[in-house]
Amino acid sequence: MGTNDPIGIFDSGVGGLTVLHQLLQLLPEENFVYFGDTARVPYGSKSRQTITHFSFQDVNFLLSQEVKMVVVACNSASSNSLSELKAKYEVPIFGVIEPTIASLSEEISKIGIIGTSATIESGSYQKMIKQKLGNKALLYEKACPLFVQLAEEGLSDSHIADTVIEHYLSKMKANSPQTLILGCTHYPLFINSLQRYFGDSVSLVNPALEVAREVHKYIHENGLENKNGRGDIRFYLSDVPRNFGSVSVNFLQREIEDITKIDIERY
Ligand code: DGL
Numbered sequence: 001m002g003t004n005d006p007i008g009i010f011d012s013g014v015g016g017l018t019v020l021h022q023l024l025q026l027l028p029e030e031n032f033v034y035f036g037d038t039a040r041v042p043y044g045s046k047s048r049q050t051i052t053h054f055s056f057q058d059v060n061f062l063l064s065q066e067v068k069m070v071v072v073a074c075n076s077a078s079s080n081s082l083s084e085l086k087a088k089y090e091v092p093i094f095g096v097i098e099p100t101i102a103s104l105s106e107e108i109s110k111i112g113i114i115g116t117s118a119t120i121e122s123g124s125y126q127k128m129i130k131q132k133l134g135n136k137a138l139l140y141e142k143a144c145p146l147f148v149q150l151a152e153e154g155l156s157d158s159h160i161a162d163t164v165i166e167h168y169l170s171k172m173k174a175n176s177p178q179t180l181i182l183g184c185t186h187y188p189l190f191i192n193s194l195q196r197y198f199g200d201s202v203s204l205v206n207p208a209l210e211v212a213r214e215v216h217k218y219i220h221e222n223g224l225e226n227k228n229g230r231g232d233i234r235f236y237l238s239d240v241p242r243n244f245g246s247v248s249v250n251f252l253q254r255e256i257e258d259i260t261k262i263d264i265e266r267y
Pocket of ligand 1: 011012013015016041042043044045073074075076077116119148183184185186
């Protein structure tokens with residue numbers, strides 16, 4: 001694998017485009033291969049074993065594209081399968097959880113975490129926060145599965161979103177968290193509505209941004225910059241959903257032109 005090879009990134013579907021978006025902002029001269037497992041999404045309601053099995057296949061596919069590193073954009077995969085992935089492959093693998101925890105200030109103690117059921121039930125964010133902050137950390141966690149559908153319908157900043165936010169998060173709000181971790185690829189689309197709901201004193205932490213910062217740092221510290229890159233992106237999906245074009249614009253903030261469909265079961 002050479003420095004001019006692309007960076008691989010995978011997600012259960014379209015959500016990882018929020019991570020790709022942040023990577024493109026910080027690393028405009030890198031090339032990327034994006035794989036979205038749209039035929040088997042969602043990962044967030046599946047068991048750890050299934051998520052890990054899918055994640056192995058996703059990484060196998062990316063390695064077949066000769067990527068120089070892998071970014072696990074999916075919070076559900078990062079929280080359930082990252083250690084297995086790191087143990088199996090030699091290529092550098094980045095998940096979203098570690099850099100998110102590293103970004104938390106030592107001064108805070110009341111932290112809300114939202115994500116899919118697979119992410120919240122894995123306890124990964126909770127365990128790593130406790131490791132960093134000790135028992136002074138007070139954690140408020142909530143799976144918000146309807147957010148995924150709302151984001152894909154373009155309704156993340158709407159009165160319907162406000163109602164769903166109230167439904168899931170009123171109890172958390174009553175505990176006055178200082179920080180809220182947006183532990184799902186889709187949740188950065190709710191930044192406006194969540195900030196409105198919790199108020200300006202609550203800081204929202206976006207794992208997509210934190211992992212992009214970590215990859216940026218790693219590339220520069222290790223001299224892995226692509227000297228000939230042009231921000232090329234190759235998109236691969238395991239199915240091309242009917243609404244992929246319109247949905248992806250909201251996540252990536254640009255049009256996706258060429259998509260190649262692959263059979264992920266072959267990997
Ligand atoms: N990408 C997933 C995550 O970040 C959300 C969608 C899914 O459930 O697969 O957890």
